[in-house]
Amino acid sequence: MHAMASPLLAARLLVLCLLCGGACAAAKRRYLSVSMDELLGGSSKKAHVDCPPWNKSEVPRLISRTCNGRPLPLDYLWTYGPAPSPHRPRGIPISYPPTIPPAEAPAVTIPDSTGTSLGTLEFVVTVGFGTPAQTYTLMFDTGSDVSWIQCLPCSGHCYKQHDPIFDPTKSATYSAVPCGHPQCAAAGGKCSSNGTCLYKVQYGDGSSTAGVLSHETLSLTSARALPGFAFGCGETNLGDFGDVDGLIGLGRGQLSLSSQAAASFGAAFSYCLPSYNTSHGYLTIGTTTPASGSDGVRYTAMIQKQDYPSFYFVDLVSIVVGGFVLPVPPILFTRDGTLLDSGTVLTYLPPEAYTALRDRFKFTMTQYKPAPAYDPFDTCYDFAGQNAIFMPLVSFKFSDGSSFDLSPFGVLIFPDDTAPATGCLAFVPRPSTMPFTIVGNTQQRNTEMIYDVAAEKIGFVSGSC
Known part of the structure; x- marks a missing residue:
């Protein structure tokens, strides 16, 4: 048994060093460790309250927003193509207790x-x-x-x-x-x-x-x-x-x-989308003090586009996976813009950027057993028997130097109720008919999203609910 355990341990240490990019002293900023109990919520917390099943005949061609098919207004219509699989994506829970931030009057x-x-x-x-x-x-x-x-x-x-x-x-x-x-x-x-x-x-x-x-x-x-x-x-x-x-x-x-x-x-609002479907987050109208225990707010510029005056855009320029900057040109993101949307479930990336993200993620996850794809997710793993999961930190970088670090639930999604230990990379490639990149609510969960409209900036505070 000892002879078998040593190579396994060595392999895991090698993977951790790869995740660190050769600098394990900076590991906390480059990869995440989360227990399966946290990811799956333990026996006392059900990960999801099921949404009514999607039948293909009932799924609209435009489904970026909800399982009930309510898409963007007609003014912002685009066509996705064939109706997608009826399988529904699930948000994955992380065991942070819900925290209501102290509101500053008159919020x-x-x-x-x-x-x-x-x-x-x-x-x-x-x-x-x-x-x-x-x-x-x-x-x-x-x-x-x-x-x-x-x-x-x-x-x-x-x-x-x-x-x-x-x-x-x-x-x-x-x-x-x-x-x-x-x-x-x-x-x-x-x-x-x-x-x-x-x-x-x-x-x-x-x-x-x-x-x-x-x-x-x-x-x-x-x-x-x-x-x-x-x-x-x-x-x-x-x-x-x-x-x-x-x-x-x-x-x-x-x-x-x-x-x-x-x-x-005041011209500001914020929200935190809860990690668990059985818990609460918060919506605040007005200016607030970020949730206690946070490491401060990271702000980036709020961009307005003439063709979509009601939407909140940010100037995404790169994505970092485990300390590794994906080798894709910034124009892939800046040409059409990146929308932050609480009503879109998943994050849709330009195909070239998605491929680079997926390939780098696979490179850092070779210690885990691959699982079959689960439409629309093509990169899945069988985590059965694992006590904890080590995964690369995924961070969105903006043109002004700010960043948005995703929590574990924004990186992995567990979509199959019949295989609860199967986790998939929670991103999808953007269809050619979609007019811009979208950061959806799965990636926003557990993060306080601050929309300071007066100052034209958007803030991020991880671990807020």
Whole structure:
């Protein structure tokens, strides 16, 4: 037994030195070590609450955003090609306890969580609409502007949702936005015959929401509210939105929650997407102090593109894997830009960059047994019997010198419930028809993402929830 163990130990030490790039003294900055109990959550923490199965006939051609198929608005439509496999990607849990950061007045912080129990892979918050306030669970999305909920009388169509549908006649603070209001112009400027403003948002898979642009009191907590919040009172809502009650838009446009709240709470917001599907993170509107125990915020410039004015772009120029800078030219990223999006599940890289990342990752993971590919992931490993996993640190580098270091859950994903010890590299190549690189919510989990719109910068604080 000793004769067999020595070569194995030597091999593992060799791999660790390779991960370090020959400088094991700097190992902490170049690779990660995480126990299988942490990755899989132990027997007491289920890694995932299953989303309803995807049937190929039900999967839209544009699925970058959720398992319920809600893609980008039609204005930003692109075509992915053939419908993907029905297998759903799972976020993987890391055992950091949820931490609510101390909010600096006048900021307000509310819990967020995964929406898998409601049929979506987006993240959700619960807020109140109306007077008296009625609670609704809504997905929140940095890639959308218009917030909306379903409203009676549902003159067109309302889908089955988790909570009772909002009835404007029972609220003392509801009003329709008149046609001449500036916010009506921001919504498209369409009006009904009785002079009220209409809105419509259509998504690339054909789903849509339409109704009356309205004003209402939005209660973020029992003590903090936004009177006169402009939102869509949706009376015709078509497509598959899961069981959520609507959507909160956090884009850069005039009608987003973050834009409307800027006068009251400041032009900033942040969120931390929880590591576990059974735990909570947080969404903060306003400026906050980062979660305690962090090693500080790393900021990079927030880029705005004329063709996509509501989106949050960053100037990604390279990716570092285990201290090794991938040999791909920066123009692969800078030519089209890189979008940070809370509503996209995975990270989509230019094919050349993905190939370099995959090959380097394989080079550093030769001590582990390969596993069959699991569509759409082509690089998987069987970690059965392992007590801990050593993996390279993956870091996104930006043109201003800043960086975003991914936590283990942003590097590996465990997609197969029938093979819970099978982990896959949590990146995919970007389709040729996708207009830019996207950093999705799997890579954002466990990191506080700070959107300082006033200062036009985005910050990252790892290990925050």
